[in-house]
Amino acid sequence: MTGAENLPLTATYRLQLHAGFTCADAAEVVPYLHALGVSHAYLSPVLTAVPGSEHGYDVLDHTRVNPEIGGRAGLEAFASACHEQGIGVVVDVVPNHMALVAPLWRNAPLWEVLRDGPTAARARWFDVDWDHLGGRFGLPVLGDELETVLADGQITVDVGREDEGPAAGQPVVRYYEHVLPLARGTETMADGDGLAALLEAQHWRLASWRDSADVLNYRRFFEVDGLIGVRVEEADVFAATHELLLDLHHHGVVDGFRIDHPDGLADPAGYLQQLTDAVRPGTPIWVEKILEGDERLPAWACAGTTGYDANAALLAALVDPTSTRAVSHAWQATGGERELATEVERCKRLAVAALLRPEVARLMRRARQALPHLDTDRLEQALVELLVSVHVYRAYVRPGAPPTEQDEALLVPLRTGLERALAGREDLRLELEALAGVLLDPQGCATDPAAAIDLCVRFQQTTGPVMAKGIEDTAFYRWHRLVALNEVGADPAAGLEAEAGVATLHAWARHQAEHWPLGMTTLSTHDTKRSEDVRARILAVSGDEQAWTDISEVAQEAARRHRVDGPTAHLIWQTLVGAGRVDTERLEAYLTKAVREAKQYSTWTDPDEDYERAVLALATEMLDPGSDTSAAIADAVRDNTLTIRTLTLAQKILQLTLPGVPDTYQGAGLVDLSLVDPDNRRPVDYDERVARLQRLDATGWTGDLSDEVLWVTSRVLRLRAWLPQAYGPGADYRPVEAGPFVLGFLRGGVAATLTLRAPRALGEQGGLGDTRVPLPPDAWVDALTGAEHRVGEDGVLAAEVFAQGPAALLVRATDLREGPR
Numbered sequence: 001m002t003g004a005e006n007l008p009l010t011a012t013y014r015l016q017l018h019a020g021f022t023c024a025d026a027a028e029v030v031p032y033l034h035a036l037g038v039s040h041a042y043l044s045p046v047l048t049a050v051p052g053s054e055h056g057y058d059v060l061d062h063t064r065v066n067p068e069i070g071g072r073a074g075l076e077a078f079a080s081a082c083h084e085q086g087i088g089v090v091v092d093v094v095p096n097h098m099a100l101v102a103p104l105w106r107n108a109p110l111w112e113v114l115r116d117g118p119t120a121a122r123a124r125w126f127d128v129d130w131d132h133l134g135g136r137f138g139l140p141v142l143g144d145e146l147e148t149v150l151a152d153g154q155i156t157v158d159v160g161r162e163d164e165g166p167a168a169g170q171p172v173v174r175y176y177e178h179v180l181p182l183a184r185g186t187e188t189m190a191d192g193d194g195l196a197a198l199l200e201a202q203h204w205r206l207a208s209w210r211d212s213a214d215v216l217n218y219r220r221f222f223e224v225d226g227l228i229g230v231r232v233e234e235a236d237v238f239a240a241t242h243e244l245l246l247d248l249h250h251h252g253v254v255d256g257f258r259i260d261h262p263d264g265l266a267d268p269a270g271y272l273q274q275l276t277d278a279v280r281p282g283t284p285i286w287v288e289k290i291l292e293g294d295e296r297l298p299a300w301a302c303a304g305t306t307g308y309d310a311n312a313a314l315l316a317a318l319v320d321p322t323s324t325r326a327v328s329h330a331w332q333a334t335g336g337e338r339e340l341a342t343e344v345e346r347c348k349r350l351a352v353a354a355l356l357r358p359e360v361a362r363l364m365r366r367a368r369q370a371l372p373h374l375d376t377d378r379l380e381q382a383l384v385e386l387l388v389s390v391h392v393y394r395a396y397v398r399p400g401a402p403p404t405e406q407d408e409a410l411l412v413p414l415r416t417g418l419e420r421a422l423a424g425r426e427d428l429r430l431e432l433e434a435l436a437g438v439l440l441d442p443q444g445c446a447t448d449p450a451a452a453i454d455l456c457v458r459f460q461q462t463t464g465p466v467m468a469k470g471i472e473d474t475a476f477y478r479w480h481r482l483v484a485l486n487e488v489g490a491d492p493a494a495g496l497e498a499e500a501g502v503a504t505l506h507a508w509a510r511h512q513a514e515h516w517p518l519g520m521t522t523l524s525t526h527d528t529k530r531s532e533d534v535r536a537r538i539l540a541v542s543g544d545e546q547a548w549t550d551i552s553e554v555a556q557e558a559a560r561r562h563r564v565d566g567p568t569a570h571l572i573w574q575t576l577v578g579a580g581r582v583d584t585e586r587l588e589a590y591l592t593k594a595v596r597e598a599k600q601y602s603t604w605t606d607p608d609e610d611y612e613r614a615v616l617a618l619a620t621e622m623l624d625p626g627s628d629t630s631a632a633i634a635d636a637v638r639d640n641t642l643t644i645r646t647l648t649l650a651q652k653i654l655q656l657t658l659p660g661v662p663d664t665y666q667g668a669g670l671v672d673l674s675l676v677d678p679d680n681r682r683p684v685d686y687d688e689r690v691a692r693l694q695r696l697d698a699t700g701w702t703g704d705l706s707d708e709v710l711w712v713t714s715r716v717l718r719l720r721a722w723l724p725q726a727y728g729p730g731a732d733y734r735p736v737e738a739g740p741f742v743l744g745f746l747r748g749g750v751a752a753t754l755t756l757r758a759p760r761a762l763g764e765q766g767g768l769g770d771t772r773v774p775l776p777p778d779a780w781v782d783a784l785t786g787a788e789h790r791v792g793e794d795g796v797l798a799a800e801v802f803a804q805g806p807a808a809l810l811v812r813a814t815d816l817r818e819g820p821r
Contacts, residue, residue, distance in 0.1 A: 007088050007255075009284055009518060010720040010727065011656075012042040012663045016526060016681055017066075018054045023074035027081040032690050035697075037717025040088040040256060042663060044526070046075055047244070050099050050106070054681050055526065056092070057260060058099035058227065060106045062241045065248075072248075079253045088255035090284070093245060095238075095271060096264035097221040098126075100228040102141075102177040105160070105167040110228065112166075113137065115181035117203030125237050127219035127229035129362055137204040138215040140225070141178055145208050149175070150196060155206075157182075157190045157198070173199070180204060213357030219458075221264065222465045223355040229461075233266040238274060246278055256284040258306060263289065263393045263464040266457050269300055270398070276301040286520055290489045292392045292467075296511060297519075298410060304512075304519020307663055308489035311522055313508035314654055315485055315535070316494040316501035317743060318647055320543035322761040327542050330552035331481040334566030340493040343479045348388045348470030350599065355469050359462050360384070366458065369451035370438050374431055382431035385424065386439075386459075390417035393464040399442050399453045413463075414439055476529065477598040480571045484538035484578070486529055502743060502757075506735045509745065513659035517729040523655050524665040524672070526681065531665075531674040532655075533648055533709075534578035540643040541577050543760040547636035551577070554628040562618040564611075568595060572619050576633055579673045584623070588616050590675045643759045645705055646806035650743070650755035652709055653807045656716040657753040658745075659733050669693075669713050670706040708805075712784060716809065719751075719783050723815060726751035738773045741765075742798055749776065751783075752810040754801055771798040779813040788813070 013033050015026050026041070033041055045056035048066045056066065065072040079089045098107060105111050109122040114137055117123070118130045128137060142149050149155055155175050160167030164179065171187045173180040182202065189198040199206060207215040212225065219229030232238050248254045257275070262268040268287075275285060284303040291297060291309045337343040352360055364380055371379060396410040418436040422429060438445050438452045439459055445452030476486040485492040494501055512519055523532035530538075542548055551573055559569035571594060576582070582590075595602050595615055602608040622629040637644070648671065656662045667674075667684035670692070674680040692710055695702075701711045720727045731748035738744060741762040744754035752775055756762060772795040780789045780796075785804045789796050801808050 007039055007086055008721065008724065008728070009088070009256075009661055010039040011037060011717045012040045012090060012520065012661060013038040014042045014044075014525070014663060014665045016044045016054070016666055017046065017056065017069045018044075019052065019068040020054075020683065022068070023070035023078040027078045029686050030078075030081045030085055030087065032686055032693065033082075033087060034085040035690075035693055036664075036669065036714050037719075037721060038087060038664070039721065040090050041078075041082050042090040042258065043092060045092045045094050045260070047094070050101055054678060057094050057097075058101065059094050059097075060099050061108065063244055065244070075248070076253050083252075089253065090256035090258055090286075091245065091248075091254050092258045092260055093242075094260045095230065095232045095241065096261050097227040097229055099226060100218075101226045103164065103167075103179040105165045105179055105181075108166055111181060114204050115183060117183065124234055125230060125240075127231050129217040129365070132217040132362070132365065133205055133215070135203070138207065138217045139180075139204050140207045140209050140212040140215045142175070142206055142208045146199070146206055149206075150199075155195060155199070157195070173202075175206070213361055216358040217362070219362075219461065220358070221261070222468055223351075229264070231266070232271060238271070242275070242278070249279055249283070256286075256303075258286045258288065259302075260288050261464075262287050264461055266461065267398060267401075269298065269396065270401075272301045284518060290393050290467075292489065293491070294507075295392050297516060298396055304516035304660065306525070307520035307522030307660070308487075308525075309508065310512070310520070310655065310658060310660060311487060311528075312490035313505045314521075314523070314651060314658070315487065315490050315539075317505035317654075318536075318539055318651060318757065319482070319485070319494055319501050320539070320758040320761060321501070322758055323543050323545045323548065326545035326548055327482050330549055331570065333552065334480075334556065334570045336481075336567035336570065337479060340475070340479055340481075344471055344475045345388060347474035347478065348466055349384070350474060351466050351470040352384050352387050354599075356462065356465055359458075359465065360387070363455060363458055363462060366451045366455035367435065367438075369448045370442075370445050370455055371431075371434050372447060374434060378428060378431050379435070381425070382421070382428045382435050385421040385428060385432065386417055386435060387463060387466050388470075389420035389424075390414065390463045390466075391420075393467050394460045395439075395463075397440065397442070397456055397460065399456055411440060472529075473597050474599055477571075477594050478567065478600065480567055480574065482538070482542055483571060483574045484530065484535040484542070487535075488527060488529075505743075506733075506745070509659050509733045513731065513733040517659055517731070519660045520663045521655050521658050521660040522663045522665070523651060524668050524674075524680070525663075526665070526677060528665075528680070529676045530578060531672050531680060532651060532668065533671045534673050534675065536647040536651055537580070537637070537644050537673075538574055538578040540640045540647050540760075541636045543643060543758060544636060544640050547632070547639060551629065551632040551636060554632050555622065558618060558621055558627070558629055562614050562621070564614050564618045565601070568598075568601075568615060569618060572615070572622055573629055573633060575675070576619075576622055576630075577637065579675060580637075581623075582673070582675075584620065586675070586679055587619055587623070590679060591615055591619055593676065640760065645708070646756050646759040648705060649708060649712055649805065649807040650757070652712050653716060653753055653755060653809060654743070656713065656720070657727065657747060657751070657809065659731070659747075662717070662720075664713065669710050671709055712807065715784055719809070719811070723748075723751060723811070725815070726811070736773060736775070738795075738798055739771050741768065742771065742773060744773065746775070750812045750815045752780070752808075754798075754808045754810065756802060756806045759806065768798045768802070772796060773798050773801055775810065780810040781813050781816050783809045783811050783816060 047059050048061035048064045049056045050058040065075050109125050113120045113123050158174050160170045160172050162168050171182045186201045221227035265271050286306050287302050289305045392413045395413040442452035442456035555569045555573040596604045601611045621627050701707050726748040734746045736744035743757040746752045774795040775791045
């Protein structure tokens with residue numbers, strides 16, 4: 001098979017594969033991707049995952065392409081269909097973890113380790129602290145204490161059935177859906193010594209799920225017990241877990257890779273270099289790296305990030321700065337926490353204290369070994385302070401690696417974290433400085449260098465989960481000032497300064513153009529909290545101060561009647577503004593998830609059904625067209641229809657033309673009002689998209705917003721392949737300054753993206769007037785409408801540019817000649 005290694009990389013399109021949407025189904029979509037202008041199809045993980053998985057990140061077997069999506073033959077057929085159309089194939093790689101879910105025999109390497117313990121041939125695959133339980137693997141999966149479970153007869157000894165893989169014909173222990181292997185030579189113990197003695201003789205140890213903090217001794221993905229950390233830093237583990245993917249690559253099936261959560265690895269930079277060395281020169285590798293604030297991607301061997309940073313910068317630029325006072329006032333009136341930073345710290349502490357207790361316990365075991373002279377209680381307090389005070393996903397200390405020029409910059413998060421911790425806990429200075437010293441220079445620890453190095457690496461692997469669980473999965477479900485900004489890597493407190501968002505976007509884009517011209521730009525992914533179009537609707541209404549205030553007031557009145565807290569009510573009505581007339585089942589699923597993730601009145605482990613019923617009753621009332629809240633929402637959406645259109649198209653054309661490679665999430669070529677997963681994994685109607693695009697190509701846009709989104713998407717993606725001088729590596733980025741209501745930039749000197757900003761405020765101030773857009777003098781053509789513009793020395797009138805719509809893509813006429821239709 002011939003791959004697409006020589007195909008210019010201009011745009012990707014994300015497809016979520018699973019049993020309900022296989023490689024064969026995806027192959028049928030390829031003509032649509034080709035017509036859209038996509039250069040690469042970008043697939044979710046393709047290796048064998050837990051049966052029925054809708055995402056594929058719970059890998060069970062690295063040696064087989066998932067049979068549920070069509071196996072290797074299905075993937076090869078899909079790749080052939082892509083390559084015939086000149087489209088490359090990118091696959092998602094999961095190096096950090098594997099599935100640990102019942103029945104465990106499905107994970108053959110793990111089954112072997114559970115049977116043979118730390119001496120198993122593949123024991124080094126998994127990140128397990130064997131010393132903690134005396135060489136045993138902790139499994140806190142019981143519904144009660146072991147003694148109670150045994151007394152109730154819930155655990156039995158059996159023989160594996162023929163359909164149970166490596167367990168077939170072997171003696172096993174069963175506990176409901178759990179099947180566990182017996183250590184060699186212990187098969188007969190249950191007969192003479194009793195079941196309790198048999199369990200005690202195994203290489204695994206059963207315990208109640210409530211004892212996880214003390215018993216769980218393997219690294220997890222965040223706080224998910226069912227995902228076990230893999231030690232891909234070991235050469236043999238890397239080789240075994242990547243052999244099939246690299247074989248597919250070198251046989252021309254796979255042309256690029258997306259790396260899931262590299263910050264969970266012991267050495268992200270080393271892993272990426274090893275992968276780069278193993279693939280064909282020039283193969284694109286993207287990393288799912290979440291950057292905070294002005295943090296920049298380290299100089300890794302990769303093409304760039306998957307685009308959360310682009311989305312964050314873009315969101316900040318689209319906030320209407322004229323209405324932020326009203327938006328903030330409405331939030332404060334709910335009684336919610338005024339300061340985001342305060343809520344974030346509170347939630348990070350909760351994550352450390354409740355969700356990540358096994359990880360903190362493991363860090364403390366190493367800290368005591370490295371710093372035995374310090375008081376244990378005070379040392380643990382210092383460790384917690386440092387975990388909470390690091391405000392990025394991780395620092396990058398590489399014990400034993402030769403120092404590089406950028407090492408000091410990569411240590412800044414730890415140094416600033418120490419400063420923050422000291423500012424709040426000066427009484428812990430001795431412990432904080434000692435800990436920081438080990439983390440910054442573990443090899444300098446004279447007491448126990450091995451423990452110090454392990455502490456250093458493991459601390460860096462833990463700050464990411466603290467950030468993710470504290471901020472994304474807790475604070476973002478509590479702090480609802482403007483939920484359109486509650487996105488991965490974004491700043492929900494953005495927009496308080498008039499030009500801060502625009503400046504942020506331009507600074508990010510300049511850096512992207514210079515350092516990461518092939519990094520992805522995105523608006524929606526499988527992990528975004530809300531689709532791009534949901535966010536655009538919320539942002540549009542947020543620019544209408546009176547509407548925002550009116551909805552908030554009637555929503556708070558309804559919340560008091562239903563005895564629901566004000567902040568949750570604020571989330572509900574914003575959700576309805578964004579998602580529109582969402583059906584009850586989807587809304588209930590979303591709100592149940594939201595209140596449990598908030599962990600204030602209900603949780604996943606201890607749900608408060610009375611509270612949840614009250615929330616759902618409030619939401620049902622807000623959906624009722626006869627309610628005051630529903631009427632206020634309907635009025636606001638109607639009155640801001642033009643603003644919704646403006647922001648929907650503005651964010652789309654900005655994403656498609658910013659420096660980098662635009663990624664379109666499945667189905668996002670039309671208006672898509674989806675909420676957080678699994679809502680954003682609903683089936684996509686590709687027949688409708690194909691029909692729409694064919695009609696647009698034949699007759700042009702007819703006025704529907706979805707048509708307009710598809711028109712912009714297809715025209716820009718086709719143009720990108722035609723104009724590498726504007727959008728390829730090396731094309732520069734220059735902001736176009738045309739006042740507070742025009743956002744624009746020039747790419748490569750030949751293509752200008754221009755959009756309206758804060759359109760409602762613009763209308764209230766009388767429109768664009770004589771505002772002029774400073775472009776180089778020449779003949780320019782709008783690639784979206786065909787309108788011609790003769791630009792003079794003083795630029796071109798903005799009103800002329802936006803006469804046919806709120807977004808324009810002006811290209812020098814000489815460069816556009818004979819371009820894509």
